Amino acid sequence: MNNSSILLISSNETTSIAIGDALSEIEGAQISRQDTSVSQLNGAAVETASGYDIVIFATDPDNSVELSAIETLTNTRKDGTIYLALTDADLPLSKARTLTRAGVDDVLPYPAPNGEIIEQVSQWIEKRRAEVEERYSSRDTHGQLIAVQQARGGIGATTIAVNLADQLLDKRGTFKKEAFNRVVIVDLDLQFGTVGDFLDVEEQEGLLQLAVENFLPDTNWVEQSLVRLPSGLAVLAAPQQFAPLDSLQPEQVSTLIATLKTMFDYVVVDLPRALVNWIEPILTETDRLYIVMDMTVPAVRASRRLMDFVLADNSELSIELVVNREKKPMMLREHHREAAKALDASFSHWIPDDPKAARTAIDFGKPLSEVAGRSDLSKGILQLARTTLTQMPKDGSVVRV
Ligand SMILES: Nc1ncnc2c1ncn2[C@@H]1O[C@H](COP(=O)(O)OP(=O)(O)OP(=O)(O)O)[C@@H](O)[C@H]1O
C-alpha cells in the first residue's frame, strides 16, 4: 500500500472542498486543506507545505505577490515535493509559463471535470513514486543491520541504540556537518518505545499502521513514515497508541528490514524485550546483535537465555555484549570472570556510568554528541561506534580515509 499526502491551498472553500472530494477517490490519498492562499500563508507557507508529497494551490499568476510567494516555496522544496497550480481554465499559455518559470511542476485548469483532475494528480503521484523508487534502487545499498537488545528493563539499551546510530553517521568536514553514512534508527519496541523521546521526535503512526493494516512496506512508505533530524539521522519512532505486538506479521517485518537495507548504510533497531513472532526475521537479517547488560545476576542470566535463544536458529550471528554503566576495568575482577564464565562469552564493550550526561541528553531530547560531546558516556558510545564502523565497513568499495 502507498499513501500520498496531498495539501490543498485555496482561499475559496467551495473549490477546496470540491477538489478534496474528487481527490479522495485516489487510493491511499490523504488530503489536508488550508483555506487560504500561498501569499497569505506568508512565511509559514514553506513550513506548512513541508512533509507533503503534493501541494496543490489555487493561484492567479497576475498577482506578483502570489508569484514571489510561489517562488519562495518551490525554491525550498524538500524531498521532491510536487507543486501543482490550480488556475482559471481560460488562462493564456503565456501566463501558465510564468508559473512554470516560478518552479511549479504543472498547471491544472479549473473548473474541470473531476475525472480530469483525478487523472492529472494521479499521474504526478505515480511520477513521484517512481522517482523515490529510482533514487534508492540506483544506490545499490546493502546496509548493515545492527540490533540492540536489553538484558533487563531500564538497562540503557535505548540510550545506546540512539547514540550509536547518531555516531554511525560518522560526521566529517570542517564543522563535522556532513554525514558520511546514511543511518536510520528504528524503534521496534512498539509499545514502550522511547526513541522518539530521546530525539524529541513526535510519536509516529507509521508502525501502528503497519501493524493494523496488513501491507508490505516499500521505500515510499518508509520515506513517508520517517523523520529526518538536522544531523541527517533518520528516525522511525514508535506509535503513540498501543500497537498490538503480534499483529505485525513476520513477512512485513522482513520486508521492512530488506527495504531499509536498500535505503541506508546502517539500520539500527531498538528491539522490544518480548520475544514476539517477528523477531526471527530480524535476527535472520541481523549483522550484529548488541546485548546491553550489566553485572547483576538477573542481567547475566537473561543475557545467557537470550544468547541461547538467538543462537539456536542463528548459530552464525555475531553477538557482542555491551556492559553498561561500568568503565572498562584494568583487569577483570572475580565477579566479572564468573559472569563471563556463566555466559561463555567475553565482554566486548564497556560504557561508563554517567548519570549527568545521560540526563542532559534526555532533557534536551538530543543525541549526546550535541549536548554532552565531551562526557564519558558520549566518548564510550563513540568508541562503540568506531569499533562498529571498523568491523562492519559500509558496503561497496568506498575507501575510508
Ligand atoms: N551509562 C549510563 N550512565 C548513566 N545513566 C544511564 C546510562 N545509560 C542509560 N542511563 C539512564 O538509564 C535510564 C534507562 O535508559 P534507557 O531508556 O536507555 O534504557 P532501556 O534499557 O532502553 O529501558 P526500557 O526498559 O525503558 O526500554 C535512562 O534514564 C538513561 O538516561
Ligand SMILES: [Mg+2]
Ligand atoms: Mg528502551
